[in-house]
Amino acid sequence: ATLSTMESTSKHLCQRHQMVINFEDLGWHKWIIAPKEFRTNYCKGDCPFSLMSFFNSSNYAFLQTLMNSRTPEVPKAACVPTKLSSISMLYYDSYGNIILQHHEGMVVDECGCG
């Protein structure tokens, strides 16, 4: 397929972008004891077919993007988290009990076309 002439410049390509979740900003600081905030990322950017091999993309992302070049109704692959990690949280519940629990999938470590 011919590649679109307007190939995305690198800054529009799928990548992770730093984000800090601050519970005071969310208005949750009254019941979340710790952490007060934590660093994570969000995923944003284009998944053009030509550069798919540079991303830790999945096979179906290749095929889906290939299909997009033939039938535009099929969307390109999306820029999504490909590696997550967890954090522990210390917080109050509505009865005033204190809970310490580990929550999976809270931090985005890596992004890719999926």
Add this chain to the structure above:
Amino acid sequence: LEEASLLHFMGLNKVPSPRTTQPVPSILMKIFQERQKAAATGHYQKLCYVKEFGVPGNLIRLFQDQGALSHPMEVAQAPPCTQKFHFFNLSVITQDEQLMMAKLDLRLGLNAYNALQQDLEVMVSVVQGPAPQPDQKLVLHYLPWSQRVLHVDLLDVVKEWNSNPQSNLGLVLELLPKGNNDSTMTIYPEGTCDNWRQFIQASLMVVTLTHQECPRFPHFPRKRR
């Protein structure tokens, strides 16, 4: 609504707004900080064991004493006041959690004993009948003069309360002069009952294991066929 659904992953059905908040015990903050350090250095491991307590578990709760709310009768008790009721609302423990530890922490404030010369015994009993007098003595602890904190293992009691919530009528803590089980003998702490009671703080530390997070650990004892 969005916020509630967002909190669902934390097992909460609405944004918590606790009326009173108990202080965070140092042991919980220590466990939290160790886990954060492990996660930050990439030594994330499946957290299904609480080494500080020596038990399997991935969910630690410190239950707040709701005794004052649930036992107005003790307000009517005139001096000498040697009883304090404690109640812990365990309804937040879900069915897929396995109880691994339940420890009652009693902190006996200094002020309540200033004027008392004799050593004291602390009796912790399970309230079993509608009448306030407990039928079963759980633990008879001798409280040396210097000791201020008592830990009482309540795992069996909490398992019973969790499997049969109606049986959870709370606990009674009683102070008696040492070696004298005759509760007619009285001790007069300083001041009024409320003054005495507020210096007795109780909380219940519970560790549970959810098999969804920790499939490796021993499952519930299977019912024999």
